[in-house]
Amino acid sequence: MPDIIQLLPDNIANQIAAGEVIQRPASAVKELLENAVDAGATEIKLIVNDAGKALIQVIDNGKGMSETDARMSFERHATSKIKNIDDLFHIKTMGFRGEALASIAAVSQVELKTKKADESVGSYIEIDNSVVKKQEPVAMEKGTSIAMKNLFFNVPARRNFLKSNASELRHIMDEFIRVAMAFPDIFFSLNSNGQEVFHLESGSLKQRIVQILGNNYNAKMVSVQEKTDYMNIYGFVGKPETAKKTRGDQYFFVNNRFIKSAYLNHAVMGAFQEMIAKDSFPMYALFIDLDPSQVDINVHPTKQEIKFEDEKIVYAFVQSAVKHSLAQFSITPTLDFELDANIQSLDAINKPFTEEKKSSVASSSLYNTFSKKNQAHFIDTKSDLKHWKEFYEPAKEVTINNQQTIDHGPLTIDDRQTDIGALIQLHNTYIAAQTTEGYILIHQQNAHERILYERFADAIAGQPISTQKSLFPVTLELAAADVALMHELLIDLNDLGYHLEAFGNNTFVIQGTPADVPQGNEKQSIEKMLEQYKHFSNDLKYSKREKLLRSIAWQQSIKAGTVLSQKEMKVLVEELFACATPNTTPNGKPTYTEFKKTDLDKMFGR
Structure with missing residues (x-):
């Protein structure tokens, strides 16, 4: 029998390797930005069209490459940073494996222009599907410009798996932010479809954080800075009042490289224990510097997951540093408790x-x-x-005349009964109402979430909610990452009664809101809705529209602790049992529970 094992052609081998490194446009953005940083650039510009599907271009003023190096840079595992095995354990640069450009060239059409400061002309290279199509001299300034066009043009199956432009652009912005935050002394800009999204002047770390995450953090951050012989930590954490429902504003960097670490995140959360709600997340941007030999960054293709030589020491050091900073700035609780505002x-x-x-x-x-x-x-x-x-006086008897009990299906209000009777609010959270079989206890927020969810679902399905025009339009300024998200949601928000208009790069004008949103609360309503939407975004099983419906239902629902009048409670109960699914929230939490009189009698020996 003939031999059947053969070597893969280079272009196919490169495409397979590219699957590890270039999973989506954002992956290429990360690699190209890191290369520009390694080149010693002080200015880095990122340009994308069609969320990176049509074009990703990075222009830097770094040291550039010679003609030979320019050509060699696209070979697999060609690198200037590793010469022997020891170098692999002392990495001080962002890129080092020589995979990025080879992978990019395998799945796109690449144009490279580069020039060193001491050379009279630069080099221009055109590569298509790993094959060099053109190489010639070019006139240009010192630095490098690399443009990759038509990503996955030769791998249509991969291209079909890409998400919407808004979703892919958010991933690009995430990678851009992670690199830009790590190097505040470098100018960064991001231009999408001809519009400048980020313009980040070089400055201090605090200035960079505020530029990226928004001015609301300017006076609400606490500095963290501790030094030891083993490691240093510096950066900022948000004060407890800035904690959010999502963990989006959380950044860890080790030797200036962004990392993901549930272990170190747990250390920070421990430092904030009893200072923020259990379901909230503090903002932090923390940088750890330690000997590269104490870290293994070569454990994952994205280099975002790393291993520490002694992770327990790092954990303890991070938690201690954050606790110390919060204590220094009088954030942590003391024996001299402040009185409640009420x-x-x-x-x-x-x-x-x-x-x-x-x-x-x-x-x-x-x-x-x-x-x-x-x-x-x-x-x-x-x-x-x-x-x-x-x-100790007994509460007044309350009744709700029902045609059927929970045993036979959902509770319904008798259409002929106009007076539900007196209702009792317990702990400003629960509503107690007597039934023919005992009584039910309704959770007011859960019940209102169900009511709003079904109302909003009807609106999206073709019965738009009327908009209450704002007497004085409110300006809403968002972090750049949230701007892309807002554009993605604008059409559906309009059906739900929100009327917003884009006004400048990161600004929207709120022209109107649903009637249920109190005047003066428009801005906070939308900000909280966005946070809740991002919280739901971690769950891939829901569509964009479903996440939005659940987010707004949660945001606008009557929260636990709100005092309700008899009229408000009556309306809430009536609307709950008019719902198609009155017994649970959209997320499956119960809206009410029943206590039968027979069970109560047994409890008291009757």
Whole structure:
């Protein structure tokens, strides 16, 4: 039998290798930006068209390459950074494996222009499907310009797996932000379809963070800086009040390389323990510097997952540094607790204790009873404490006439019954209502989420919600990463009663909102909706529209702790049981639970 094992052709081998390195346009952006940083550039410009599918171009003013190096750079595993095995364990550059350009050339059409400072002309190279089509001299300034066009043109199956332009652009922006944040001393810009999205002047780390994440962090960050012989840590963490429902504003860098580490994230979360809600995430941008021999960054194709020689030391150091910084800036709780804002507003706190009030209090029998020894048995229950028994008085009976119980299907309100009867709100969170079989306990936020979700689903399906025009339009400024997300959601938001217009690079004008959104709360409403949407975005099983419906339903729902009037509770209950699925929230949480009278009787031996 003839031999059947053969070597793969170079172009096919390169395409297979490219699958590890270039998974989407953002992957190529990362590699090209890191190459520009390694070239010593002080200015780096990123240009993308069609979310990188049509064009990704990076222009830098770095040291450039010679004609020979320009050609060699596209060979697989061609690198200037590794000469022996020891070099692999002392990596101080962003790129080092010599895979990026070869992989990019295997799945796109590439044009490279590059020139060294000491050479009179540069080199121009054109590559198509790993094959050099043209190489010639070119006049240009020092630096490198590399443009990759028509990504995956020769791998249509891979191209078909790409997401929408808005989604791919967000991934590109994520990679851009990670590199730009690590090097605040370098100018970065991002231009998408002819519009400048980012223009980041060189400056301090704090300035760069604010440029990227928004001005709201400017006065709400705490500096972190600790140095030891083993490692250094520096950067910023957000104050507890900036914590969000999503972990988007969290960045770890090791030797200036962005990494993902659930382990180190746990260390930071531990430092914030009891300072933020359990389902919230603090902002942080933390940089760890340590000997490269103590880190293995070659464990994943993206180099975003690394291994530490002694991860327990790093964990303890990170947590300690963050705790120390929060304590230094008087963020952590102390024994000198501040009064709750609601308590501080009481008359007893904010009004002066006059001599007249002193004498009035001192003359009361309750004051005399507790200001003298062995007088507890003389407490006057007929005067000062005459209302204590009211705490134990039974609540007024409440009824809801139902045609059927939960055993036979969802509870429904009798259409002929116009008066639901008195309802009781417990802990400003639950609504208790009597039924023919016992009583039900409704969670007001869960119930309202279900009501709003079905209302919004109807709106998206063709029954748009009317918009309440803003008397004074509000300007909404978003971080650049959120701008792309907003553009993706604008059409559906319009059906849901939100009327927003783009106004400048990172700004929208809120011209109108649904009637349910109070005037003056428009900006906060949309910001919270975006945060909740990003929170849901981690779940791939939901469509964009489904995530939006759930996000707005959660954002606009009546939160636990809100006091409701009898009329508000009645409307809530009636609307809940008019829903197609009244028993759960969109996320599957129960909206109410039933307590049967027979079970109550058993509890009391009846």
